[in-house]
Amino acid sequence: MNLQEWFEKGLTPEEYIHDMSEHKEDLLHVLKNFHLSGEEVSLIDKLKEANWRVIVLTEDWCGDAMVNVPILLAMAKAAEMDVRLLHRDENLELMDQYLTNGTSRAIPIFIFIDKEGREQAVWGPRAPAVQEMVTNYRSSLPPRDHEEFEGKSREMIEKLTETYRTDESIWQEVYRSIKTTMAERLY
Template sequence: MSKNVAAKLRTGITPKQFIDGMTKNQDTFKGWYDAFTWQNAEDEEFYESLNNRDDLRCLIIAADWCGDVVRNIPVVFRLMEKAGIPTEVFIMEEHLDFMDQFLTRGGRSVPVVIIGDTGGYVLAQWGPRPAAVQAHMNAFKLENPDREASDYQEKIQIVRQKMIQEYGEGTGYQAVITAELRDLLAGV
């Protein structure tokens, strides 16, 4: 059964309202947003071509305290701007019912980027982070299912460092997100 988010359409906040309302990490978020550049003309042309479609909507579940939101959503905002896809944001803590429809391995992980049509049918979903970065967390969760284990916090810090290394120092990871979302959008 496909998911439908029609009840959420036009009930979120705009990307600008999200940024303006950030109480944490606003400067870092804006920094990644400002640092975005197109890595190749083909990607830019693809996103530009989506302006010919008026049937797509983007809904993002996010929280300003989350490092993955701060790093990844500026890229998504830029891509949706270029594509002309109406985008709205839902603060996770204010929309737990919505969040719980899009769990990652049974947990509440943000961001979640949902591409739907005007009727609210979910066509694609991305997040909470690029696949190569997420692979580290997936492996960790399989190897460490007990969150109460005495060494869990120590081990999760190690995997978080691996994830930061996977993102890399500069904006190269932004091209990865651009490609992953392009692949999703090409199929809708």
Template sequence: MNSIIQSSLEKSITYDTYRSLVQQLAQAGSTTGKEKTEALVNYTKLNDRRMKRWDKTIKIPEDVKHKISEFNQNITWLVITESWCGDAAHVIPVLNKIAELNSHIDLKLVLRDENLELMNAFLTDGNQAIPKVIMIDNETKEVINTYGPRPSEATSYVNRFKEKQGKLTPEFKEDLQYWYNNNKGENVIEDITKILCELEPIVCQ
């Protein structure tokens, strides 16, 4: 497992590089991943606009900023993503805002289809669901937690719908985008702060 993670880390990119990549692909009418369908190209264009908006508008409360700044463990968040993924476009800008508050947190990204061995080691209910955050202790190289593909409230929302309907419909996926827009990253902030507090309880005392 460590060798798979290390290999992916060596190919990883920063958030700024990822944003530039998505912007370039959107302008060129292309997308990341093995498939280059018109639908995925359109999702990449949409996600470029989403991330641009979130980069400007995500706000982290002052009390949460303090907790995040107190975290003192050197960790890497290795995120598996693709440019066409709607959940990723909502979640990753929030992760970046959090990581920017603490130099002990290093945010790196890799593309799923170029790192299938890594992806298959971190499936969600047997699926290659993204974004998937792998949290790594930089000293021990051990995986200390994972997160994703969706924030906790969205996950519950999706699971309840699946139990009733069997699968997600286009209408539901549209409703989920409204949820992300209304939530404004708050659930991701809550989830990640909780994880940091569990890793280092003194942060939240």
């Protein structure tokens, strides 16, 4: 299946959000409160000219998707870019072409395509600064076979989710990272 067919198979943002069962309120919170800076006119104009679209591999249980997807949606709205979302677990054939470090089905993955369906850029699953923060959180966990691992891991995920939801500097890091990936291909 080519990327054009994957795009056509995807859900619109409205359909995806409507069907969400986890992180819906958090995603909507970020979407409502994240705003593009006025300095981005040049990039937005370039995106409009390029007429890109984007395929998003995601799942609603994913905390990274909860913060990254609404930032992409804000950018896409400003650039009049069509977005389609695919559930990772139902689309492993595509997911397995975009593994993180060649092994991990980490999400979200944003696949930017042109009007002919050719890949132009790929972003995800995390901004580098966010990855560093997650790595630091994980380094404080006990070993997987330790009796406290499950509880401490749950606590870490809850703390991370709250940080994603409320820390606007994280939103800006995600925004900068996505912009950088797109700008590398547009300029």
